[in-house]
Amino acid sequence: MNDWWRDAVIYQVYPRSFADGNGDGTGDLTGLTGKLGYLKELGVDAIWLSPFYTSPLADGGYDVADYRDVDPRFGTLADFDEMIARAHELGIKVIVDVVPNHSSSAHPWFQEALEGRNRERYIFRDRPNDWESVFGGSAWTQVADGQWYLHLFDPTQPDLNWENPEVRAEFLDILRFWLERGVDGFRVDVAHGMIKADGFPDVGPREGCQVELLEQERLPYFDQDRVHEIYREWRPLLDEYDAMAVAEAWVESPQRLARYIGPDELHQAFNFDFMMADFDAKSFRVIIDKSLAEAELVGAPTTWVLSNHDKYRHVTRYGSLARAKAATLLMLALPGSAYVYNGEELGLDEVLDLPPELREDPAFLRTGHSRDGCRVPLPWSTGAWPNPWLPQPERWHAITAEIQESDPDSTLNFYRAAIRLRRGFGGGILWLDAPDGVLFFRRGDRQVVVNISEHPVPLSGNVLIASGPLTAGGELPPDTAAWLG
Ligand code: GLC
Numbered sequence: 001m002n003d004w005w006r007d008a009v010i011y012q013v014y015p016r017s018f019a020d021g022n023g024d025g026t027g028d029l030t031g032l033t034g035k036l037g038y039l040k041e042l043g044v045d046a047i048w049l050s051p052f053y054t055s056p057l058a059d060g061g062y063d064v065a066d067y068r069d070v071d072p073r074f075g076t077l078a079d080f081d082e083m084i085a086r087a088h089e090l091g092i093k094v095i096v097d098v099v100p101n102h103s104s105s106a107h108p109w110f111q112e113a114l115e116g117r118n119r120e121r122y123i124f125r126d127r128p129n130d131w132e133s134v135f136g137g138s139a140w141t142q143v144a145d146g147q148w149y150l151h152l153f154d155p156t157q158p159d160l161n162w163e164n165p166e167v168r169a170e171f172l173d174i175l176r177f178w179l180e181r182g183v184d185g186f187r188v189d190v191a192h193g194m195i196k197a198d199g200f201p202d203v204g205p206r207e208g209c210q211v212e213l214l215e216q217e218r219l220p221y222f223d224q225d226r227v228h229e230i231y232r233e234w235r236p237l238l239d240e241y242d243a244m245a246v247a248e249a250w251v252e253s254p255q256r257l258a259r260y261i262g263p264d265e266l267h268q269a270f271n272f273d274f275m276m277a278d279f280d281a282k283s284f285r286v287i288i289d290k291s292l293a294e295a296e297l298v299g300a301p302t303t304w305v306l307s308n309h310d311k312y313r314h315v316t317r318y319g320s321l322a323r324a325k326a327a328t329l330l331m332l333a334l335p336g337s338a339y340v341y342n343g344e345e346l347g348l349d350e351v352l353d354l355p356p357e358l359r360e361d362p363a364f365l366r367t368g369h370s371r372d373g374c375r376v377p378l379p380w381s382t383g384a385w386p387n388p389w390l391p392q393p394e395r396w397h398a399i400t401a402e403i404q405e406s407d408p409d410s411t412l413n414f415y416r417a418a419i420r421l422r423r424g425f426g427g428g429i430l431w432l433d434a435p436d437g438v439l440f441f442r443r444g445d446r447q448v449v450v451n452i453s454e455h456p457v458p459l460s461g462n463v464l465i466a467s468g469p470l471t472a473g474g475e476l477p478p479d480t481a482a483w484l485g
Contacts, residue, residue, distance in 0.1 A: 005185065005246075005267060006301045007336065009043065009044045011048070012309070015061075016060065016073075019034060020384075025385070028075045035380075040091070042415060046092060046185075047087065047092060047093075051064060055104055056104055056156065058154055062153075064099050067098075095184060098188055098189065099190075100189070101160065102157040109121050131152075131221055134152055135367060136363070136367035152221060153190075160194070172237060175234065175238075186238075192223040194227050197220035231266050247266045254294040255294070268301075273291065275306055279323050281437045303336055303338070307374065315349040321347045321349075324344075330448070332418050333483060346379065346400075347411035348378070351372075351393055358390060418465055424485070430443070436453060445485060448482075448484075450481040452478070452479070456477050462485060466483075468480040
């Protein structure tokens with residue numbers, strides 16, 4: 001079996017914000033095709049595309065109206081074919097998002113359901129229960145004839161009824177459609193959501209919102225055991241095309257997460273614990289150890305991720321570019337695969353001051369928290385994106401890809417060098433003694449030092465790469481990481 005994904009660097013493309021091929025202010029597939037050379041040079045093994053399917057974009061495309069077509073704002077199926085052919089020519093694999101938990105309310109199936117036909121493809125009830133939407137408020141919306149439908153996310157994202165064989169057959173067919181077009185795998189959106197507990201039991205009165213309970217207990221609408229039947233049904237199809245799948249599953253423990261992975265289910269699951277860790281040596285170490293132990297248990301390597309389209313960019317979470325680069329060097333030194341989110345290689349930070357009227361995230365409308373700030377279009381060069389769908393901050397003019405290209409000390413060239421050097425790592429990690437606040441381990445014939453303490457640490461060995469300048473005496477300053485070999 002072809003298991004390229006085991007130690008791959010996978011670059012997440014948010015198509016709307018990555019590159020604009022036709023100058024209309026919205027990113028698109030031809031824009032992406034034009035940047036594949038850039039991605040090749042960055043050294044990534046694969047790209048994962050967030051949804052580019054026909055959609056009202058009520059949730060940035062995670063509200064799909066036609067699973068077998070490209071939204072005209074992003075291009076056409078022919079553009080997709082051209083993109084994937086070019087990517088494969090360059091040796092870059094292509095993973096696409098599949099959104100099976102819910103469709104868009106604009107999907108013809110839901111439109112029929114609203115007219116009172118074939119409602120059993122969704123979850124309609126005469127009375128709502130107390131379940132809450134991840135985006136805030138009740139998870140139920142009433143339709144004109146008095147029934148209610150379930151939407152774990154926005155009301156424009158009705159949950160599909162996975163108890164209905166027609167829904168199951170439809171998704172097998174959708175997967176096959178994209179496999180036939182040559183995709184190398186799928187990222188499964190809300191992979192823990194499709195099956196709901198029998199009888200739709202209430203969660204019961206709780207402090208705060210229900211989704212905060214996720215890490216402590218199993219909610220009746222997430223991570224139900226029978227969801228695994230679905231992946232066992234998908235796996236032979238994936239195997240037929242030698243394709244992989246990675247789960248986005250928010251569950252209460254690494255043990256529960258491990259259940260999604262295996263020879264008869266999915267290949268990987270995102271390890272969000274690493275992304276959620278504080279910038280602190282102890283938290284990183286605990287999570288790394290836990291993740292590696294779990295990975296061992298299921299015989300599949302873990303994944304690492306620091307930024308994506310749902311969370312504040314790690315430059316902003318950690319408070320500085322220096323810290324973000326140190327964390328990146330840590331991530332890229334770990335065994336398993338690393339997911340890099342578009343723009344992190346430029347050192348982009350979160351855009352926190354977007355005017356409220358420009359914010360589109362449905363979560364913002366319902367909760368006041370917005371994910372728009374990590375979705376601002378990438379600064380390729382000054383003027384490259386005349387009228388971006390979200391405005392780029394002035395400060396990004398100094399860190400465009402064009403400027404960074406020719407600066408050997410830029411974040412972009414740092415990412416390129418680190419991704420290239422990463423290939424020289426092999427084997428597991430062995431922790432070495434280090435002062436408080438310092439992560440220090442050996443992997444093969446290399447050593448990795450991450451200084452999260454307040455004092456510089458001496459280095460012994462040949463520095464292959466560092467995330468920032470060393471002190472005059474050759475020591476590793478605070479908030480800096482290095483690979484030695
Ligand atoms: C996933 C996506 C997120 C989306 C949600 C609903 O969590 O990453 O962007 O809003 O699913 O589809």
